[in-house]
Amino acid sequence: MKQLPAQTRWERRTQWPLLALAVAFALAYTVPVVHPGAGTGVQDVCVGVEWVVWGAFACDYLVRLALSGQRLAFVRTHWLDLLAVVLPLIQPLRLLRVVSTLALVGRRARMAPQIQLTVYVGGAVVGLLMFGSLAVLEVERGAPAGNIKTLGDAVWWSFTTMTTVGYGDHAPTTGLGRLIAVGLMLSGIALLGVVTANIAAWFISRFERDGEEERRQTALLEALTQEVRSLRGQVAALAGASKCACEQGTRGAPLA
Incomplete structure (x- = not known):
């Protein structure tokens, strides 16, 4: 059995854990928006969860980059992933973390063949x-x-x-x-x-x-038609041969 590349094995193993982290990110982002009066501790926990999830996807990108074997080609073909990882570092806005995490989740989901x-x-x-x-x-x-x-x-x-x-x-x-x-x-x-x-x-x-x-059905009907025609020819030939044999037998029979 052919062994899968290391990058593919990593993506399959981390698919469901990253999906669970994405769900945690969604909850952490939703709570402060729906309940703006939540305490400071709750908001800090939610912000921390958002950064942890983003960090997990960033680490996933770095690991896939290291396992790809062709890093320049990987960066060229996964430039959206790179932007999603870098943008929140340049300007750590909460909305940028939302956009980057959505982009990374979408890219990883498209890689999963069973979805x-x-x-x-x-x-x-x-x-x-x-x-x-x-x-x-x-x-x-x-x-x-x-x-x-x-x-x-x-x-x-x-x-x-x-x-x-x-x-x-x-x-x-x-x-x-x-x-x-x-x-x-x-x-x-x-x-x-x-x-x-x-x-x-x-x-x-x-x-x-x-x-x-x-x-397919038309070809089958044509084949059956040809077979019927062939059988008719064989039957006609057998009937003709039988008739000739009967006539020869009648001619050769002695008169009483």
């Missing part, structure tokens, strides 16, 4: 809706002219933004909030394109399978 595209797209939609709602609520809740003050308003805004409907009843007023809106719009368009392409590919493959089955 189907539909499951990935569904998880991406839920994750973007949740984090987009929380991020815009955190940014817009304290804005003087902001109209996104509750979690319900933020979730409704995220739905209308990702689907590019844009009713306009809720809209961000700060620069960072509008930047989040642009990200959600682009993500919604991209995910819609992925879903549409997946559905189209399913229909095409289904039609190809139906066409292949129809061609």
